[in-house]
Each structure stands twice: as C-alpha cells, then as structure tokens.
Amino acid sequence: xxxxxxLNQTSKLPNVPEVVRELIQTLNSExxxxxxxxxxxxxxxxxxxxxxxxxxxxxxxxxxxVASIDEAVVILGMEKLKTxxxxxxxAGSVSDVKGLDTKSFWxxxxxxxxxxxxxxxxxxxxxxxxxxxxxxxxxxxxLLLHLAEPNRAKAIQSLIEESKVSRxxxxxxxxxxxxxxAGKALLDLWKFPAELSDAVQQYxxxxxxxxxxxxxxxxxxxxxxxxxxxxxxxxxxVKEFIPKKVLELAGIDPSIIDELDEALHLESGxxxxxx
Numbered sequence: 001x002x003x004x005x006x007l008n009q010t011s012k013l014p015n016v017p018e019v020v021r022e023l024i025q026t027l028n029s030e031x032x033x034x035x036x037x038x039x040x041x042x043x044x045x046x047x048x049x050x051x052x053x054x055x056x057x058x059x060x061x062x063x064x065x066v067a068s069i070d071e072a073v074v075i076l077g078m079e080k081l082k083t084x085x086x087x088x089x090x091a092g093s094v095s096d097v098k099g100l101d102t103k104s105f106w107x108x109x110x111x112x113x114x115x116x117x118x119x120x121x122x123x124x125x126x127x128x129x130x131x132x133x134x135x136x137x138x139x140x141x142x143l144l145l146h147l148a149e150p151n152r153a154k155a156i157q158s159l160i161e162e163s164k165v166s167r168x169x170x171x172x173x174x175x176x177x178x179x180x181x182a183g184k185a186l187l188d189l190w191k192f193p194a195e196l197s198d199a200v201q202q203y204x205x206x207x208x209x210x211x212x213x214x215x216x217x218x219x220x221x222x223x224x225x226x227x228x229x230x231x232x233x234x235x236x237x238v239k240e241f242i243p244k245k246v247l248e249l250a251g252i253d254p255s256i257i258d259e260l261d262e263a264l265h266l267e268s269g270x271x272x273x274x275x
Contacts, residue, residue, distance in 0.1 A: 001149075001152075001175060001176065002176075002177075003177055003181060003182050003185045004185075005148075006144055006145065006148040006149065006182055006185075006186075007185060007186065007189055009147075009148045012147045012148045013144070013147070013148075013186070014090070014093035014094050014140070014143060014144070014147065015093050015094070016089055016090060016093045016190070017044055017046075017047055017089045017092075017093075018040075019037065019040040019041055019043075019044055019047070019085070019089075020047070020085060020086055020089030020090070021190055021191075021192070022037065022040070023037055023082060023085060023086060024086065024133055024192055024193070024196070025191060025192065025193065027082075027127070027129045027130060027133065027193065028127060028129075028130070028193070034073075034078045038069055038070060038073050038078070038081070041069050041081075041085055042068065042069040042070065046092065047085065047088060047089060047092070048069055050088045050092060050273065051069070051072065051081070051084045051085055051088050052066060052067075052068075052069070052072065053272075054084060054088070054270070054272055054273060055072050055075075055076065055084070057272060059269055059272075062075065069081070079129070082129060083129075083132055084270075084273075086132070086133055086136055087110060087113070087136055087270050087273050088273050090106070090109070090136050090137065091106045091110075091273045091274055092273075094143065094147065097143070097146050097147060097150075098146060098150035098153075099146055099150050099153055099154050099157070100142075100143070100146040100153070102274070103274045104274075105139070105143065105274075106273065106274035107268075107271050107274045108139070108226065109135065109136050109137075109138065109139060110135075110136070110268035110270040110271065110273070110274065111226050111229070111266075111267075111268050112135040112136075112138055112139075112219070112222045112223055112226050113131075113132045113133070113134075113135025113136045113222075113268065113270075114132070114135070114266055114267070114268040114269075114270070115135070115221075115222035115225045115226055115263060115266060116131040116132060116134060116135035116218050116219055116221075116222040117131050117132040117135070118262075118263055118266055119131065119218050119221055119222060119250065119252065119256075119263075120132075120218055122252050122253070122256055122259075123214070123218075123250055123251035123252045124251060125214040125250060125251035126214050126215050126218050126250065126251070130193075130195060130196065130215060131215065131218050131219075131222075133196060134196050134199045134200065134203075134215055134218070134219050135219060135222055137183070137187065137192075137196065137200060138183075138199075138200055138203060138219050138222075138223070139179070139183070140183045140186060140187065140200065141178070141179035141180055141181070141182035141183025141184070141185075141186065141200070142179040142183075144179070144182055144183065144186050145175075145179055145182060152174055152175065155174055156170045156171055156174050156175075157170075159173065159174065167179075168204065178204075180200060180201050180202070180203070180204060181201055183197075183200040183201065184197045184198070184200050184201035187200060195213070195215055196215070198213050198215070198216065199213050199215040199216040199218075199219055200219075201216075202216035203216045203217075203219035203220045203223065204220065206219075206220050206246055206249055207245055207246065207249060212249050214249055214250050214251055217246045217247075217249040217250035218250050220243070220246050221242070221243070221246055221247065221250060221252075224242065224243065225238070225260070225263050225264065228264065229264055235260065235261055235264060238260060238264065239257045239260055242257065242260070
C-alpha cells in the first residue's frame with residue numbers, strides 16, 4: 001500500500017483542534033500573536049476545561065483556583081500554557097483506537113516530550129518548544145496506522161512478537177514504508193514546520209540523513225532514556241551506552257552523562273491528560 005492510502009481516509013485522521021495546529025505553526029514566529037491564540041483557546045470549551053482542570057490540580061499547587069485561560073496565562077506564562085495546550089490537544093484528538101492502549105500511548109509520548117525538553121535545555125541547537133512538541137508527536141505515524149488500518153497494525157504487532165523482528169522491519173514487510181514516514185506525511189499535510197516533520201521521520205536513525213537534524217537526535221536520545229526508565233536499566237549501563245555520536249549531533253556536551261540520574265527520575269506531570 002501507499003502512505004497516501006492512509007491520508008485519504010480523512011474521517012479517521014486524528015482530530016487535533018485547529019488552535020493547537022495554529023499554535024504549533026507559530027512556535028518560532030517572532031510575530032505570533034499569543035493574545036489571539038489564548039483567545040482562541042478560550043473559545044474551545046473542551047480544550048479549555050481540560051487545561052484548566054490540570055492547572056487546578058494538586059500537581060501545580062496554586063494558592064487559588066484559576067477560572068479562565070487569560071488567568072492561566074498570567075499565572076503560568078504563555079510558555080507553560082503552550083505546553084499544556086499542545087499536550088491536551090493531541091491527547092484529546094482520538095478516543096477509542098482499535099488495538100492501541102491510548103492511555104499508555106499518550107503517557108509514553110508525554111514522557112518522551114519531557115525528556116526531549118530536558119535535553120534541549122542543554123544545547124543551543126534545538127528550541128525547547130520544538131523539542132517538547134516533537135516528543136508529543138514522535139509516534140503519530142503509529143497512531144495513524146491504528147486509526148486507518150487497524151488490521152494491518154495488528155498484523156505488524158503479531159509479526160514483531162512471533163518473529164522477534166524490529167518494528168521497522170515488520171512495517172516495511174507489511175506496508176512497504178515505516179510509521180515514521182507516515183507520520184512525516186501527516187504532519188506535512190497539516191502544514192507543520194518542516195523541522196518537526198523531519199525529526200519525526202529521522203529520529204530512529206538520525207545519523208543516516210543528510211543534512212542531519214539536531215532535533216531528530218534529541219528525540220532519539222529521549223527515546224533511549226524513556227526505554228531505560230521503562231526497563232529499569234542500571235544507571236551506569238545507561239550512561240555507558242548512551243549514543244555519543246547522537247549527543248554530538250544534538251550539540252550536547254558529553255559531560256551530560258553526569259546529569260543523567262536527574263533525567264532518569266523525570267516525570268512528565270501530564271499523565272492526567274492521558275486519562
């Protein structure tokens with residue numbers, strides 16, 4: 001099959017709020033009118049309620065209840081609000097997905113996003129907002145596959161479990177393309193910045209592309225750390241085997257190895273959005 005076969009099933013594509021797409025398109029724009037963006041967020045009742053519910057949760061520990069998006073901007077700042085809106089918008093973009101535990105899927109994405117942001121703060125090559133957003137959407141191609149072709153997605157999972165092949169190999173055998181390539185195609189359709197779609201396409205093998213993307217290197221490293229956390233790997237092993245060439249591409253000094261204990265205990269704080 002072709003990637004376009006997935007994209008043609010428009011009724012099955014993730015339903016990401018327009019204001020979230022607009023916010024992502026203006027992440028690095030010096031002319032972005034965030035007052036206008038906040039106004040549009042406020043008009044999306046579902047999105048607003050979800051964001052305000054998290055803002056008012058015990059996690060934020062605010063001294064008083066926040067009743068509006070405008071108030072949230074004042075108290076949290078636009079940077080933090082952007083994070084919550086993008087995470088909430090994507091987590092609410094689908095409901096029931098055949099063959100996919102969406103709660104676990106989004107918790108995983110939020111963790112990768114948080115680790116990507118942590119890593120981005122240690123390099124001048126990658127913007128923190130872009131890193132966080134790329135982490136949220138790094139696996140969007142797999143979500144698309146489950147939405148548009150659930151039976152093929154199930155067959156791929158069966159092949160992985162029975163033959164012990166990699167997901168990339170299984171996807172190429174069953175589809176002729178990877179979920180990363182499908183993810184890039186979807187993000188291009190949505191007119192997201194090329195830096196994001198390229199990172200989604202390249203993160204599994206960031207050193208194999210020319211030009212190489214520092215953002216894809218950040219996502220690769222975030223996925224490595226996320227897997228290490230989930231598998232409860234020994235911290236010394238994590239530090240020993242962290243890919244040094246990928247660190248270099250990301251513009252991160254090797255001395256970051258001394259800080260990895262912090263990353264291995266990082267929590268996204270966004271799990272409530274995945275519920």
